[in-house]
Amino acid sequence: xxxxxxxxxxxxxxLVLAVVVQRKRRSxxxxxxxxxxxxxxxxxxxx
Amino acid sequence: xxxxxxxxLRATELIGHPVVTIDAGEAVAEVKDxxxxxxxxxxxGFTLNNRGFLGGPMKQVLAWARVAALGxxxxxxxxxxxxxxxxxxxxxxxxxxxxxxxxxSEVITDAxxxxxxxxxxxxxxxxxxxxxxYEIGGSExxxxxxxxxxxxxxxxxxxxxxxxxxxxxxxxxxxxxxxxGFGASVERFRDHLRxxxxxxxx
Numbered sequence: 001x002x003x004x005x006x007x008x009x010x011x012x013x014x015l016v017l018a019v020v021v022q023r024k025r026r027s028x029x030x031x032x033x034x035x036x037x038x039x040x041x042x043x044x045x046x047x
Numbered sequence: 048x049x050x051x052x053x054x055x056l057r058a059t060e061l062i063g064h065p066v067v068t069i070d071a072g073e074a075v076a077e078v079k080d081x082x083x084x085x086x087x088x089x090x091x092g093f094t095l096n097n098r099g100f101l102g103g104p105m106k107q108v109l110a111w112a113r114v115a116a117l118g119x120x121x122x123x124x125x126x127x128x129x130x131x132x133x134x135x136x137x138x139x140x141x142x143x144x145x146x147x148x149x150x151x152s153e154v155i156t157d158a159x160x161x162x163x164x165x166x167x168x169x170x171x172x173x174x175x176x177x178x179x180x181y182e183i184g185g186s187e188x189x190x191x192x193x194x195x196x197x198x199x200x201x202x203x204x205x206x207x208x209x210x211x212x213x214x215x216x217x218x219x220x221x222x223x224x225x226x227x228g229f230g231a232s233v234e235r236f237r238d239h240l241r242x243x244x245x246x247x248x249x
Contacts, residue, residue, distance in 0.1 A: 025103050026096050028062040028079040029148035030168045032205070033091060 055230055056119065057182065058083075058168040059150070066095065066122045066130070069115055074098055075127045076105055082146070083168070083178050085205045090176040093122065095130070105130070117172055149212060154183055154199070158216040162186050165212065166196055169229060178205065179233045181212070189222055198223045200236035215240065 058081040065074035076095040083090050092110040096102055107130040109122070116123040124130070154162040163186030171179045183189070184196045199218045221236040223229040 022100065022103075026079065026100075028081070028094070028096075029150055030058040031080045031082045031094075031146050032085050032149045033082055033146040034085050 053230070054117075054119070054172040055179075055226055056170055056172060057226070058170050058178075060119070061093070061117075061122070061170075064120065064122055065098070066093075066109060066124060068125070068127050069123055070126050073127070074121075075124075076107075076109070076130060077102070078109075078122060079104055080148075081168070081170075082108075083170075088178040088201060088203060088205050090170060090172075090178070111176070117176070149181075153211045154181060154214055155211045156214055156216040156218070160188065160216065162189060162199065162214070162218075163197075169198060169226070171230070171233070177203075180229060181214075189219070195224075198226060198229045198232070200229070200233040202240055203237065217243075 061078050061081050064078045066076040066078065067074050075098070077098055078093045079096045080094040081090070082092055082094065090111050092108055092112075092114070094108050095105040097105055109124065109130060113124055113129040114122060115125050149165050149168060152165050154165060156162060163183035165181045166184045167182035168178055169180035169182060170176050178201060180198050180200045182196050182198050186195075186197065189197045189199075199214065200221050200223075201218075202215060205212070217239060218236065221232045221239070223232040
């Protein structure tokens with residue numbers, strides 16, 4: 001019985017950890033790219 | 048290129064937006080990061096996630112040149128093949144460029160005054176979208192009300208270096224507290240800089 005409970009707790013913890021990691025992987029931001037470092041100017045133009 | 052004329056929007060609103068193909072009407076990706084260049088404050092494009100919660104970051108990116116239309120609810124591209132251009136300009140910019148997430152970065156003026164922290168970046172979306180302002184919070188100077196946010200206009204060339212984002216001290220005279228009236232503030236600020244070019248030293 002105790003073993004079953006321990007396994008269930010570990011599975012829940014692993015699931016929570018997986019959700020946290022996946023949220024971190026998918027999280028986005030607003031990135032400033034210093035294009036002077038790459039020697040480029042304006043990156044793209046609409047068509 | 049089809050966009051709502053001169054649409055002002057927060058860059059973080061685009062994060063998570065679906066990337067939809069016009070030919071098949073299929074959502075092929077989601078926006079992960081919004082990427083802009085500091086040389087001319089131009090929107091360079093987007094990094095992408097696969098669709099769905101289990102989808103991770105994609106190797107492909109979407110350069111602005113490949114975007115057919117950008118609206119409040121989706122980013123439109125002609126075909127799914129537009130994501131496969133590994134040698135496109137956004138990838139090239141990413142390879143050689145120093146880059147950083149500007150959200151939560153500190154904003155200081157060229158007079159050494161701390162204005163606050165960036166909570167969002169304002170984009171002016173037209174044929175050639177560009178970054179025109181920061182939304183900032185945590186400012187004791189500009190937002191004495193706790194938790195208040197204001198919009199500050201930016202010059203046409205930005206300074207992003209080290210830990211802080213540098214802006215001309217003159218932005219204090221062109222602060223706006225709502226996005227609707229912010230476009231006029233940006234125009235007045237840039238006119239001011241053109242008339243006093245010595246202030247545009249950032």
